[in-house]
Amino acid sequence: MRASSMDTHMGNISIDHEVIAQYAGTVAMECFGIVGMAGMSVKDGLVKLLKKDSMTRGIQVTLNNNKLTLDFHVIVSYGVSILAVSDNLVDSVKYKVEEFTGIEIEKINIFVEGVKVID
Numbered sequence: 001m002r003a004s005s006m007d008t009h010m011g012n013i014s015i016d017h018e019v020i021a022q023y024a025g026t027v028a029m030e031c032f033g034i035v036g037m038a039g040m041s042v043k044d045g046l047v048k049l050l051k052k053d054s055m056t057r058g059i060q061v062t063l064n065n066n067k068l069t070l071d072f073h074v075i076v077s078y079g080v081s082i083l084a085v086s087d088n089l090v091d092s093v094k095y096k097v098e099e100f101t102g103i104e105i106e107k108i109n110i111f112v113e114g115v116k117v118i119d
Contacts, residue, residue: 089110
């Protein structure tokens with residue numbers, strides 16, 4: 001089990017990285033311009049849009065020195081500013097995940113794996 005833990009006056013709190021990834025993915029999906037998380041097939045190198053139940057495969061959570069690093073592999077909507085979408089994603093995720101977990105986020109890396117035209 002990969003988990004982030006902290007000691008409090010009442011005892012130890014341990015948060016599984018999968019829980020952090022699920023919450024961060026939910027927050028990311030609320031951001032304007034994000035179509036979904038991307039998963040890459042190692043076999044053929046193709047990128048595909050992940051369904052909501054497997055979106056955590058597009059997010060990697062790392063803990064170093066009690067600070068989180070989040071890597072997002074995303075697909076953005078065609079015609080939007082990638083910079084504006086990325087700034088919105090970073091601001092939203094940083095605020096909400098830090099509030100949710102109580103763990104400081106050191107870095108958020110965004111990898112735009114594709115663009116999708118929305119009907």
